[in-house]
Amino acid sequence: xxxxxxxxxxxxxxxxxxxxxxxxxxxxxxxxxxxxxxxxxxxxxxxxxxxxxxxxxxxxxxxxxxxxxxxxxxxxxxxxxxxxxxxxxxxxxxxxxxxxxxxxxxxxxxxxxxxxxxxxxxxxxxxxxxxxxxxxxxxxxxxxxxxxxxxxxxxxxxxxxxxxxxxxxxxxxxxxxxxxxxxxxxxxxxxxxxxxxxxxxxxxxxxxxxxxxxxxxxxxxxxxxxxxxxxxxxxxxxxxxxxxxxxxxxxxxxxxxxxxxxxxxxxxxxxxxxxxxxxxxxxxxxxxxxxxxxxxxx
Numbered sequence: 001x002x003x004x005x006x007x008x009x010x011x012x013x014x015x016x017x018x019x020x021x022x023x024x025x026x027x028x029x030x031x032x033x034x035x036x037x038x039x040x041x042x043x044x045x046x047x048x049x050x051x052x053x054x055x056x057x058x059x060x061x062x063x064x065x066x067x068x069x070x071x072x073x074x075x076x077x078x079x080x081x082x083x084x085x086x087x088x089x090x091x092x093x094x095x096x097x098x099x100x101x102x103x104x105x106x107x108x109x110x111x112x113x114x115x116x117x118x119x120x121x122x123x124x125x126x127x128x129x130x131x132x133x134x135x136x137x138x139x140x141x142x143x144x145x146x147x148x149x150x151x152x153x154x155x156x157x158x159x160x161x162x163x164x165x166x167x168x169x170x171x172x173x174x175x176x177x178x179x180x181x182x183x184x185x186x187x188x189x190x191x192x193x194x195x196x197x198x199x200x201x202x203x204x205x206x207x208x209x210x211x212x213x214x215x216x217x218x219x220x221x222x223x224x225x226x227x228x229x230x231x232x233x234x235x236x237x238x239x240x241x242x243x244x245x246x247x248x249x250x251x252x253x254x255x256x257x258x259x260x261x262x263x264x265x266x267x268x269x270x271x272x273x274x275x276x277x278x279x280x281x282x283x284x285x286x287x288x289x290x291x292x293x294x295x296x297x298x
Contacts, residue, residue, distance in 0.1 A: 002065050004029045004150055004181045005050065009059035012045055018205050019045045022059070025200050025210040027183055032176045034196035034213075035185040036292065041202040043185035044080070047154050050183075051078055063150075074104060077143030078152040082159075083135045087128040091119055091138055094127055095145065104146025113141040117171060133164030140171060151175065153184040157191055169195055189292050201292060220244075221262035223255045226280040227271070236274040240267060252280070 003026035012020040020042045027033045035043050048054040050061050052068055063072040085094040092110060099105045105113075114120045117137040122130070130138065136156065143151055156172070157165045172195050176182055186192050192199055193213065200210035209216055223243075227233040230251045237246060242263075243255040255262075262283055271278055 001029055003027055005061065005063055005183065006065075007046075007050070007059070007061045010046065010049060010056045010061065011058045012042075012049065012054065012056050012205075020049075020056070020205045023202070023205070023207045024059075025207060027181065028198065030176075030179055030181055031197045032172065032182045032184070032195055034192035034199045035183065035202065036187070036189065036192050036199055037185075037202035038187055040204070042205040043187075043202060044154055045205075046202070047078075047080060047152055047183070047185055051076070051080070051152060053080070074146065075148050076150045076152060077104075077145070077148040079139045079143050079156060080152075080154045083139035085127045085135070085138065088126055090126060091123045091130075091141075094138070095142060098142045099145055102145065104148070109145055109147070112147075113144040116144060116174075117141040118167075131164070132160055133167050136160060136164065136168055137171065140168070144175075148180075150181045150183065153182065155186055155188075156184055157186070157188060165191065220259050221257040222284050223257065223262050223264065223267065224252055224280060224282040224284060225255065225267070225271070225278055226252045227276050227278050229276065233271070233276050233278075236271055236276050239274070240270055 005027040007026070008024050010020050010023045011018070023042070023046065035046060037043050045054060049056050050068070052073065061068065063076070066072060086097070089097075091114060095110045095113070099110065111120070114123050117140055119134060119137060119141065122134065127135065127138070140153070140156070143153075157168045160168065169191060172182060172184070184196070196213055198211065199213050199216055201208045201216070225233070225237070233253065234248070237253060237255070242261060243257045245256050247254045247256075264281060264283060268278060268281055
C-alpha cells in the first residue's frame with residue numbers, strides 16, 4: 001500500500017546549524033506516527049517542511065504519492081503551535097474565522113468537529129474561559145475542519161496537566177480508530193508509547209531509527225523473576241542456559257534473552273525442579289524511555 005507520506009533525504013540548515021541531516025522515512029496509511037526526540041532534534045523543522053512552511057535545502061517528500069501542493073494541503077489538518085484564537089470570541093466564532101481563512105469545512109462541519117472534541121456544550125463560551133485542555137481540543141477541532149485524511153500535530157499535549165494529557169490522548173486514539181492518519185511530534189516518551197503505532201527517533205537532526213513501535217522497542221526479551229528465597233534463586237538461575245546476562249534489583253532478577261528465545265514454561269519448570277517456587281514470572285518489553293535514552297545517549 002502506498003504510504004501517506006514519503007520523506008526522502010530531507011536536509012535543512014540554519015546557518016552553521018544542521019537542523020535535519022538526510023532524513024528519510026515513510027508514514028503508512030492509518031497509523032499514528034510519532035516523531036520523537038529531545039528539544040533541538042529537528043522535529044518542528046520536519047513538520048514545518050512537510051506542511052510547506054519551510055523549504056528544505058535538499059531532499060523531497062510526497063503526500064499520497066504526489067509532491068506537496070495547495071490541493072494536497074487541503075487533505076491535511078494541522079496544529080503546529082500554541083492555539084491561536086481570539087480570546088473574546090466563542091468557539092463557534094473562532095472556528096468560522098478558521099474556516100474562512102483555510103477554505104476547509106462548512107457551517108455543519110463546525111458542529112461536527114465540536115461534537116468530536118467534546119466542546120458542544122461550551123460552543124458559545126468565550127475562548128478565554130476555557131481550560132488549557134479545552135483550548136487544545138478546540139485547536140484540534142480547527143484541524144478537523146473539512147474532514148482531512150491526515151492530521152499533523154506538534155507537541156499536542158505540551159503544557160497540559162495530567163487530566164488534559166489524558167483527554168488529548170483519548171481524542172487521538174478515537175481519531176485513529178476512525179481511520180485518520182496522525183503524525184505527531186513529541187518529546188514525551190510515555191505519550192508516544194501509549195498512543196503511537198509507529199515511531200521515528202531523531203537526534204540533532206539525524207534519524208536514529210524508524211518503524212513500528214513494537215519493533216523499535218523489541219531487541220531482546222526481558223524476563224522478571226523473584227522468589228521468597230532470593231539467595232537460593234540467584235544460585236539456581238546461574239545454572240539456567242539461554243540468557244545473555246542478568247540484573248538484580250533487591251529481590252527481583254531480570255534475565256535478558258535474545259529476541260524471541262525466552263521460554264517461560266521452561267524457566268518455571270527448571271526453577272520448580274530445583275526446589276524454587278517463583279512468586280513472579282513476567283515477560284516484558286523495554287520501555288520506550290529506556291530505548292530512547294540508549295539511542296540518544298552520547
